[in-house]
Amino acid sequence: MTMVAAAITISLDGYITGPNDGPGNGLGDGGERLHYWVFGGPWTYESEPKGEATGADKEYLDEGMTGVGAVVIGRGMYEAADAWGGENPFGVPLFVVTHHPDDAPSEGGFSFVDGLDEAITQARRAAGDMDISIGGGADVIRQALRAGHVDELAISIAPVILGGGKRLFDGFEQTMNLEHKALLQSPFATHITYRLAR
């Protein structure tokens, strides 16, 4: 039975980026602190991240990809990651939600799909009995929550107050009950995995 999990990192005040995010400053001013956990410690856009996740952060990442047979992300995340240099890095089929599927590159293993529901449908087909991971950004996760696609929501809370930026739950007006499934903490993040209560 395919399980759909969404995962994203926020600050304690609920932001997925600091202020003034954009090209070359994808996580916004001071937003690097959100992803210290991804790279094993402090980094900045000036000096580029070099390390890798370790300890509880690595455990969380590894568990998040176990059993995953397809990944769905938004176009914004694809662009923010600079298309990972032109090659799908996930090792499984990757579906990019976009209003402009014709923009898809002919190589690199990226499937551009118009609309989240269609992306989930194609991801289910690709994943077979395996699971689907929704990697963000926030808009795709909000859409997936609203449409009832999400079985698990994994939130990494970085120990920082950003004071501005883009909020994960901006404009989200539904109420949902959650259940705790897993909990991990490193010096750089508290990873809480929730099940959506049905």
Place this chain on the structure above:
Amino acid sequence: MTMVAAAITISLDGYITGPNDGPGNGLGDGGERLHYWVFGGPWTYESEPKGEATGADKEYLDEGMTGVGAVVIGRGMYEAADAWGGENPFGVPLFVVTHHPDDAPSEGGFSFVDGLDEAITQARRAAGDMDISIGGGADVIRQALRAGHVDELAISIAPVILGGGKRLFDGFEQTMNLEHKALLQSPFATHITYRLAR
């Protein structure tokens, strides 16, 4: 050395109340879920909470009051709690931040103080070498963070998305680095205690 700790409960989407909070509905629509952990499980404003915190929740509450020599809260919280029936329930001096200190009742052990800074000053005097706990609401905690009074910030995250209400960090535009100090989880909340990095 007196340590100042602030503690409050939020939903995963950052709200300290659901929509339409007010008299008789202090935590807003559906906001009871924020405080399931306080009362050992589900309750509603219709049926009144009856239980007590257990397990990790009780441990968190007990640790939060250990070494505390004075408590500071906002007038809103005092009113929302209906003045605890007229008697300071904390067992240590309690300072209520208000613009109207003349409203103070003559009995019950409540000290009404005009302004947060003055309340902290009086609480430090009362606490001696012991610690100070800031119990909320959100406005008092935001003021205390802005003024640099807070050494520790303890956030209980209830496993619920409320979709509306009052946000803890509403209008808070400063950035602050935090460090993990403690972590506890029950079925009803994830309690993360942060140190403010200096």
